[in-house]
Amino acid sequence: MFDRSRRNLLSRRRTPALPRMPWVVDEDTFVDSCTRCNKCVNACETQIIVKGDGGFPIIDFNRGECTFCTRCAEACPESLFRPTTEQPWGLKAQITPSCFAHNKIECRSCGDMCEVQAIRFKLQAGGVALPELDTDACNGCGACLSVCPASAISMTTKN
Incomplete structure (x- = not known):
């Protein structure tokens, strides 16, 4: 049997310094399932989605604002987003x-x-x-x- 707490020490599972896109599922599911295909980065109408730590997409508000256009969620080939009818984030x-x-x-x-x-x-x-x-x-x-x-x-x- 292995100690999961030690394993997580070496993993990339950390809360990002900047937030993920709106409507994203929880952080662990996101990190496990995101393929880093950059489709969300390319789809963002305000270009605020950028590659972050480990190539995972994050929001950089220094570049502008989120218009909640839903393009990132629509472009993603994985099941990483909650329904866009819900609140986008906290x-x-x-x-x-x-x-x-x-x-x-x-x-x-x-x-x-x-x-x-x-x-x-x-x-x-x-x-x-x-x-x-x-x-x-x-x-x-x-x-x-x-x-x-x-x-x-x-x-x-x-x-």
Whole structure:
């Protein structure tokens, strides 16, 4: 009998630094079944799907936003995606303290790009408007991330 915990130490099964595509099944199934054919990479209309660790596809929000076009799921020859009628993922934007507005510098780049208006700005007497993120409205598209001049937005998993 072998110890699976030791075996996993040497395997490539790690949570990626960047997320997988929307509607992807769980990480273990994905790593076991993805053939790294790059059909999802080629199908992405915004070109945010890139080769990640080990050649597995990941989302790079620094390149743009996910439009939830479903092309990645449609192009995949494997059974790696849940139905696209379900919620795409549990990703949500998070604004860090390095945000220009939190440092008294006027900036509304993220709010201007947020199509679902999950980022709104609250006026402050004698100061700059501060961003407020409505995590219930945020769909995790990442449109706010690439336009932030302070790199103060990250994507986190909220379940």
